[in-house]
Amino acid sequence: MNSEKGIIIKCLGGLYTIESPAGIYECKARGVFRSKGISLYTGDYVEFSDGVITEVLDRKNSIIRPPLANLDQLIFVVSTCSPSPNYLILDKFIAIAEYKNIRPIIVLTKIDLEDCAEIERIYGNIGIEVYKADYSDDKSIERIRQLLSGKISAFTGNSGAGKSTLLNAIDPTLNIPTAEISKKLGRGRHTTRHAELYKLAEGGYIADTPGFSTFETNKYDIIRKEELADCFTEFSEYTGECRFKDCSHTCEKGCAVIAAMSEGKISESRHTSYCTMYEEANQLKEWELK
Secondary structure (H helix, E strand, O other): OOEEEEEEEEEOOEEEEEHHHHHHEEEOHHHHHOOOOOOOEEOOOOEEEEOOOEEEEOOOOOEEOOOOEEEEEEEEEOOOOOOOHHHHHHHHHHHHHHHHOEEEEEEOOOOOOOOOOOHHHHHHHOOOOEEEOOOOOOHHHHHHHHHHHOOEEEEEOOOOHHHHHHHHHHHHHHHOOOOOEEOOOOOOOOOOOOEEEOOOOOOOOOOOOOEEOOOHHHOOOOOHHHHHHHHOOHOOOHHHHHHOOOOOOOOOOHHHHHHHHOOOOOOHHHHHHHHHHHHHOOOHHHHHHO
């Protein structure tokens, strides 16, 4: 039988669901992948034959957990309250998106319950598109729907932020299960247990990923401290103007980034996130970076 090409839309229990022009198939992977330390990710383009994946095609990017490959955009679903926005976590994920050359986008939910002007100001000023999900306004949902058309996208955000609800509004045929927020825990129950690509009616795929917590962000990937400033795009205008070439942009005298923050040109919350991430990266052991 001739080999076919397709995209992995679900990985579960050693079985890989592949969508190809000819249909949907369930396949296993060749044992050689494991012996070579090659992991298959949802979003991988593969060749397969007789129910066996024979080759993984080159990826343009990937994130570690959840294992997703070939993303065009990473969409951060941020609720204005319950749970409240966590700028550090958001900035960590934006940095990962920049590091992986994935387009970061923010979608705000629960905008009727709390003002969202501050988030719009901070992230709009650094060129990140910010959308508002207003379920009483069909046009707002349509704008997000068009954003996804023809792209491979992933939704992520704190549990309880309303990812699954938003996905169901974008495409009701998805019928993704949702759960009410646990008042005791202050977050939603985990309703998404694996990474899966859902094909959208207007073209493209969307991955609904498990919610994250403060302790899980480093599982997406690890950024070395020397590379971190490049992941804060608003720093680029100033990093070459620092007094010291090896400036960390955290506390040095003569740092142009700190001066720009003092002048209101860089958001204080963004710089605070950067400093926290820099210190975390500085504490990493060499074996953790491999």
